[in-house]
Amino acid sequence: MAERLQKILSQWGIASRRQAEKMIEAGRVRVNGTVVRLGQTANPEQDRIEVDGKLVLPAARPQMLYILLYKPAGVVSTCRDPQKRRTVLDLLPPPLREGQGLHPVGRLDAESTGALLLANDGQMTLRLTHPRYHLPKTYQVWIQGHPSEEVLKSWRQGILLSGKKTLPAQVRVLAVRGSQTCLEVILTEGRNRQIRRIAEQLGYPVIHLHRAAIGPICLERTGEPMFPGTYRFLEDFEISFLQNQVNLTSIEVPADIKERRV
Structure with missing residues (x-):
């Protein structure tokens, strides 16, 4: 079934819907070898979709990841920065930084600090950053x-x-x-x-x-304080809160992700 490319990239966790649109506008997305324009559609089952020259397959979609990062001052809330400043993704280890499709959910300006969500769930990101959902x-x-x-x-x-x-x-x-x-x-x-x-x-x-x-997702938890530049995976109840906040069906958290929460 053909769908708009920004929706496909969002569903695969490559980027949020808005970020996918920017990637398309920047000429970073190709379908069957041709650079696409915003608004074009594709069929994931039939078409060859590439982002930055890398083939993206539905079966290779990374598992859903939901992370709380303690953003320090001087770090920008983007995946890439044309000014070569340090980004929030630079704070993650290579296995999370590369190939997982993680992106910031919302923003904190460069000099502000504190709680910032990272996820590769494009649908959730789109809803959490939409004005109609009032996340405290x-x-x-x-x-x-x-x-x-x-x-x-x-x-x-x-x-x-x-x-x-x-x-x-x-x-x-x-x-x-x-x-x-x-x-x-x-x-x-x-x-x-x-x-x-x-x-x-x-x-x-x-x-x-x-x-x-x-919401209830805090940097300071009893006996488990976070420090600037550190991160943790969200607990099940925190993910459920976000999903309920934006009317998304609850998703089972993969067991290997639970085991990596330290």
Whole structure:
């Protein structure tokens, strides 16, 4: 059955739907030896599909992988970087970095730290990054200054950014240190640099932004802290949470992946 190539690549775990579209636009995908255009279709059972010159077979699709990475500062949330900066995939060992189709689910800007999901499940990635699914994310944000309760209340109710009001957020003070304040901010949307833009607009620029959790998926687990640059495989309940969040049928986690969780 013929389907759009970006859908095929997403289903095979080669890339998310959006990333597959970029790969096609960049001329990295060929069907039967011919570079394809965005919107073209192919039949995986009949056509020869290549990405970067490598033949991709449905039977060779990698097993589904779901990883939580502790992103350090200075690392970009992409698979490739034209500026040759270190990417999140560079933090993984070669067996995971090569041939598994892992890609970031969402983004953290280069100087932000914390929880970032990596997966080779293109369908889940597409849904988790779609605006209609409101996945809560918890941030610890150090800002310059001491915002009043009125300022925090306005942030909670929503701030106008680029002509559109943000969704309500949970915002509370965690700590005060000299001229700086640490806030806990829980968002259910992910507009570009949203926290930094809101804080700047309110007059309290961000000094450091750290994502501590994605839903119940936390960097800090009892007795098992994570450190910058490290990763772990998601637990079954964490995968089920993500699938339920975006209305995907639960998938059995392969036994060999469970054994590799250390």
